[in-house]
Amino acid sequence: MPVDYSELHDPNAEYTMRELSAETMGVTAERGGGRDVEITDVQTTMIDGNFPWTLVRVYTDAGFVGTGEAYWGAGVPELIERMKPFVVGENPLDIDRLFEHLVQKMSGEGSVEGVTVTAISGIEIALHDLAGKILDVPAYQLLGGKYRDKVRVYCDCHTEQEADPDACADEAERVVEELGYDALKFDLDVPSGFEKDRANRHLRPGEVRHKAEIVEKVTERVKDRADVAFDCHWTFSANSAQRLAAAIEDYDVWWLEDPVPPENLEVQEEVTKSTTTPITVGENRYRVTEERRLIENQAVDIIAPDLPKVGGMRETRKIADVANQYYIPVAMHNVSSPIATMASAHVGTAIPNSLAVEYHSYELDWWSDLVEETVIEDGYVEIPEKPGLGLTLDMDTVEEHMVAGETLFDEA
Numbered sequence: 513m514p515v516d517y518s519e520l521h522d523p524n525a526e527y528t529m530r531e532l533s534a535e536t537m538g539v540t541a542e543r544g545g546g547r548d549v550e551i552t553d554v555q556t557t558m559i560d561g562n563f564p565w566t567l568v569r570v571y572t573d574a575g576f577v578g579t580g581e582a583y584w585g586a587g588v589p590e591l592i593e594r595m596k597p598f599v600v601g602e603n604p605l606d607i608d609r610l611f612e613h614l615v616q617k618m619s620g621e622g623s624v625e626g627v628t629v630t631a632i633s634g635i636e637i638a639l640h641d642l643a644g645k646i647l648d649v650p651a652y653q654l655l656g657g658k659y660r661d662k663v664r665v666y667c668d669c670h671t672e673q674e675a676d677p678d679a680c681a682d683e684a685e686r687v688v689e690e691l692g693y694d695a696l697k698f699d700l701d702v703p704s705g706f707e708k709d710r711a712n713r714h715l716r717p718g719e720v721r722h723k724a725e726i727v728e729k730v731t732e733r734v735k736d737r738a739d740v741a742f743d744c745h746w747t748f749s750a751n752s753a754q755r756l757a758a759a760i761e762d763y764d765v766w767w768l769e770d771p772v773p774p775e776n777l778e779v780q781e782e783v784t785k786s787t788t789t790p791i792t793v794g795e796n797r798y799r800v801t802e803e804r805r806l807i808e809n810q811a812v813d814i815i816a817p818d819l820p821k822v823g824g825m826r827e828t829r830k831i832a833d834v835a836n837q838y839y840i841p842v843a844m845h846n847v848s849s850p851i852a853t854m855a856s857a858h859v860g861t862a863i864p865n866s867l868a869v870e871y872h873s874y875e876l877d878w879w880s881d882l883v884e885e886t887v888i889e890d891g892y893v894e895i896p897e898k899p900g901l902g903l904t905l906d907m908d909t910v911e912e913h914m915v916a917g918e919t920l921f922d923e924a
Contacts, residue, residue, distance in 0.1 A: 517593040524620030532613035549574045554596040555921035556589040565849040568634035569921045577924035578642025581852035582634025583821035591631035604642045625798035636824030637855045644900030655862035662892040663860035664868040666695035675702040677729035684730045688738045693891040697741040715752035724759040731763045739766040746773045757787035767792040781811035795845035799823045800830040818845040820852040832863040846870040850887045857893035881909045
C-alpha cells in the first residue's frame, strides 16, 4: 500500500505561530466578480523527457484548473502531495500568501532551499496559470505588465563529439543557420585528454588550452550572428577558474557559467572580480534570500535563477528586482518542459533586465508536442495573450511519455 504523504505527522507544520491560512488570518470577506474560488485538489504527473519533469495541476470548485511545473528531482511529487492539505480550501488568487504559507508550513522539511522549494515552485506556477484564467488575463499581467512582446531564447547545444572544438563549431553554425537561434551555450567541462585527477578541481595547462580552443573555434565561427555562452557546471577550483576566464578574455564570450562550486560565496566573488569575462551564476541558489547575496556582493555579472526551482514566478520577479538595483541582467536557467519554459518567458516579459531564457531540449523531437500551442519560434517565445500561461497540454502526448509507473492527472 503506497504511503499517503498528505497524512504525515509533523508538529512543526501543525503548530506554528506564523500560521498564514485564510482561516487563521481572517481572510473571509466575499470578493465577488467570480473571484470566490476554492482549491479542491492538487495532482502531479512526471514526464520522462530529457529530464524527468514534474507537472503540477491545481483544481478548483469553479472548474478552473491551473498547470505548473516543478524542477525535476526525486521526492518532488511526494512533497507536493504532502503540501496539498495546506492549500485545499484556499483561494488560489492569494498567490503571495499561499507561497509564504507553504514556506512556513514546510519549514521543518527544508523550505529554505532544495527540493522543498522546488515543490512549492511547481504549485506557485500552477497558481499563476489558474489566477490568470479566473481573472481572464495572461500571467505576465499579474507580475506588472509587459516590457516586450517576445522573449529571447538561448539554445543549449550538444554534439556527440563534445570535446572536439571543430565539431562544436560545426554544431554552432548549424543551430544558427538551420534552427534560427542567435544565442547559444556549450559545455566546457568536457574531457580534454590531459586530465590526471577528476576529484581535485585543478585544470592543467593543456586542459585550459583545450577549453580555450573550443571557445575560440565556436565564437570565431558564428561571429556576430550569435551570442555564445559556455557552461562549467561548478567543476573547477578558484585558481583554475581564474586561469580559464583569463584565457578566454580575448574572445566574444557572452558569459562563463558556474566555473566554481556554488557553496562558497567568497570564492565566487573572487573569481568574478578577477576577470573581464562575464560570469553567470544562480541556478543552484534558492529564493531571493540566497540570490540576493550573489547580487549584493556583486559576485555575478549576470544572474541565472531557475524559475521552477528557485521559488516560482513571483520569487523570480523579486530576484530580478534586486538585480536591477545593481544593473545586472537576468538569464533564466531552464531545463524544463514547455510549461515552465513559458512561465519563465512570462517573467521575462515583465522585468526590465531580461536577457534570455534557456532551451535545453532541441534534440528531443516531441518536446513541443506536449502542448497544443507553438512555444519557441525563430529563437524567441512570443508571449501569448490567452489567460494564464496560455498553454494547453496535449494529454495524449503527456500520457505517452510518462515515467514508468506514473499515473496521469485528471483532465482540466
